[in-house]
Amino acid sequence: AQKVTQAQTENSVVEKEDVTLDCVYETRDTTYYLFWYKQPPSGELVFLIRRNSFDEQNEISGRYSWNFQKSTSSFNFTITASQVVDSAVYFCALRPLIQGAQKLVFGQGTRLTINP
Amino acid sequence: GAVVSQHPSWVICKSGTSVKIECRSLDFQATTMFWYRQFPKQSLMLMATSNEGSKATYEQGVEKDKFLINHASLTLSTLTVTSAHPEDSSFYICSARVGTGGLEQYFGPGTRLTVT
Numbered sequence: 001a002q003k004v005t006q007a008q009t010e011n012s013v014v015e016k017e018d019v020t021l022d023c024v025y026e027t028r029d030t031t032y033y034l035f036w037y038k039q040p041p042s043g044e045l046v047f048l049i050r051r052n053s054f055d056e057q058n059e060i061s062g063r064y065s066w067n068f069q070k071s072t073s074s075f076n077f078t079i080t081a082s083q084v085v086d087s088a089v090y091f092c093a094l095r096p097l098i099q100g101a102q103k104l105v106f107g108q109g110t111r112l113t114i115n116p
Numbered sequence: 117g118a119v120v121s122q123h124p125s126w127v128i129c130k131s132g133t134s135v136k137i138e139c140r141s142l143d144f145q146a147t148t149m150f151w152y153r154q155f156p157k158q159s160l161m162l163m164a165t166s167n168e169g170s171k172a173t174y175e176q177g178v179e180k181d182k183f184l185i186n187h188a189s190l191t192l193s194t195l196t197v198t199s200a201h202p203e204d205s206s207f208y209i210c211s212a213r214v215g216t217g218g219l220e221q222y223f224g225p226g227t228r229l230t231v232t
Contacts, residue, residue, distance in 0.1 A: 033219070037223075042225070043207060043209075043225060043226040043228070044223065044224070044225040044226060045160075045209070045223040047220075047222075047223075050219065050220075091159065091160070103162060103165070104150075104162070104211075104221060106159045106160045107159065108158070108159045109158075109159050111157070
């Protein structure tokens with residue numbers, strides 16, 4: 001069975017500070033995908049990143065960066081120089097890579113508030 | 117990018133009535149569609165997976181006779197909440213994927229259902 005845990009239900013920082021959102025996952029599959037999604041107040045999920053379990057290289061996209069540590073089953077997300085528009089709920093998710101696997105398993109989400 | 121639409125975006129109905137929610141893939145053919153339910157401040161919970169032309173596969177605990185899913189074409193899936201009750205009030209999100217093994221899963225904007 002797969003499980004994704006986002007221990008931080010809420011996080012709040014002042015604008016321009018850096019913030020890291022934690023994600024820990026459990027799976028018996030050797031190959032899988034990990035995802036991060038952003039859900040702003042409007043409700044629509046915004047895709048941020050997909051990472052293959054074979055690729056442990058960290059990734060940076062603008063102010064966003066992701067740290068994938070297979071040894072600790074973690075896929076943490078860092079926002080540098082945070083902005084008020086980053087306020088949203090962020091979900092980490094897991095999906096096996098095996099043929100026919102369809103389910104995307106979501107974590108509980110972290111509600112991030114960036115205060116001006 | 118691929119776009120998934122949902123209609124209506126919000127709906128209020130009286131207890132005991134049925135409500136239909138549409139999910140459309142606007143610029144791609146979605147072999148597989150997913151329906152999620154999200155209660156306030158909670159994560160997305162998968163309700164069912166449907167493949168075009170076949171019966172939906174419901175997750176454990178989801179009443180298939182109450183939540184009717186039809187995926188009659190490659191661009192349209194519908195979720196009908198039958199005999200709605202206040203506890204069915206929730207945010208319903210659909211998602212579409214190209215092929216059963218497609219990597220990308222595109223989410224609709226969601227439908228907020230309130231049952232009075």
